[in-house]
Amino acid sequence: MINIDAKALDKIVKNTIAAVERSKAQIFDIYDAARVEMEKVRLDVERVKQETADIIFRVDELEKKERRSRYRLMEVSRNFRQYTEDDIKAAYEDTSNVQLELAMARLQEQNLRRQRDELELRLKTLKSTVEKAEELASQVGAVLGYWGSQMGDVVTQIESLQARQNFGAKIIKAQEEERRRVSREIHDGPAQAMANIVFRAEVCERLMESDVARAKHELGDLREQVRIALKETRKIIFDLRPMTLDDLGLVPTIRKVLETIKERSAVFSEVKVLGTEKRLEPHIEIGLFRIIQEALSNVEKHAKASNIWVRIDFRPSVVSAVVEDDGRGFDTVESVGNESFGLMGMRERINLLRGELTIKSEVGKGTRVFVTVPLGP
Template structure:
């Protein structure tokens, strides 16, 4: 009976995976179609806005022209004996033509404003659809990853399924959210910058033969945009895997993270190295770095601190690190069993390193995280 139950469960899970995979494909198709339509509507909005600005300028000019023609007509009408019949007729015709042209321009302005408002409402609706579809794709991907990765656990350890679900789902969800974050940073940062660079390059191509001075200015702006795109790309790469960690080691990388923290949040950092600084095994350096990085992320997001201290102590058989802040803190006793995924991830990393992690915090008295990792002799 037990074998039968496992086979039935296996069949159910596989069927669920197939159904969810199909749904993910359909949602992604909706997302792609909505995104393409959104980009098209965005271009239409930009075009209509420019046309609206042009017609508004034209209406303003025609209104000035119409006022001048009416003044001319009034002058001719009051002093008709001083003007020929041809002058009077010309004044009436000019005024009539200008008024007709002004009426048509105003009608065109109304139509363009209405089109612009309709397109902006449609663009907002499409943005909402794209965001919802993107969120659904991320959630469905998390479910698929969880079901696929946990299949062996489902078959062989049914009794531990609930615990595996809770933590496994959080891991996959965090991975999907991280991928989504990186994709969004690339899309909103370097990708947008590159698209703008291509556009500015096309402008330079058109200007190079007609306006050298303006072309040079455009090239200067283009060079600055390339620098910005390069800087943003390097930041994304650093967040994923700091190059300095492999090249220079743990301490220089932590110093760079602290410098970035100070620039971004205004929190003043202090770092102190004790013992003889040395390179550690790669898995220890990356593990310690991620733990310290997560601790600093928590300080920035939640602590409302003005100061943060990082101390790293190198000893022959052990390396330890302390991250302490002067923020609002929290009640450690009340937080037991209700830790964030960041803290759970820190504990998982320290377990992999066979180390110890202690967190001490009190409301209004800051937080202190102490990490110890043994070194191989």
């Protein structure tokens, strides 16, 4: 019989969680610093874009003025008997001054365009850094949540009341983190796109008066920006809670996910339904959907597959699903103890549904994910 020191175990668990919490705080510091810098660069991008638009209009005006001055110079030169030497000299100087001003304006336009492109590239890099830091923070939060749920029973045996309080606090923290993630995603996606649309619309309004062809081109770009913003908004809504899941059920929603993957990755997919398709209890549908969604996400991100097959079998007392791909696979023996946060989440959900999850894979031979969920009480 092995004696377990409950107090020592409790101390180890708490110290480990505290260490991960400190790491998470450091990650958020990096995240916040990157966000501050990204916001500064974003403001610089908007400023330079406005200056670029202004100089474009300035160049257009100078080009018109330069053409008029050259025409005046040609007229004076051809009819020198009608004009004095001072007139000819004035026309020449006026043309030279306008040409010099035009050259300087064109050079300024080139510099502003280059500066705009450099700032946009830097903004893109900073945005990537922020997203990676946010993802890492979410993963650390997932680790904390996973440990909290796995160690909950042990801690409950040690101090039942304290465990309940900690669990409640973690639920609240997880909810706030999810709200923060969604808020950032909306801010960096649709909100930024809308701001850009407003700016492009203002440019179009000004161009309509001077350059209709360029205005039409800008309107084409503006239409594409609206499409992108709409697509990002729909993606956020779908990730939060697919409306098709409530309206149509599990199978149509899985088909929608596969259609989206095909659009992004050109992967062939097939859904096969066995038995009689039916609506399930809401908590079973959403749980099973999230497990299949995570399996499909892993295929898209890591498997480099050409084909995905999904089979869902409806039976009176159980529903099962198989997600199979022909990707590069992995060694399931070596991966023991090194599962991704996505796989951990899948196992956590299947435990809540009192089901079974089996993953079979070989290097170079694809992967199969088997899920079984009971329908009875």
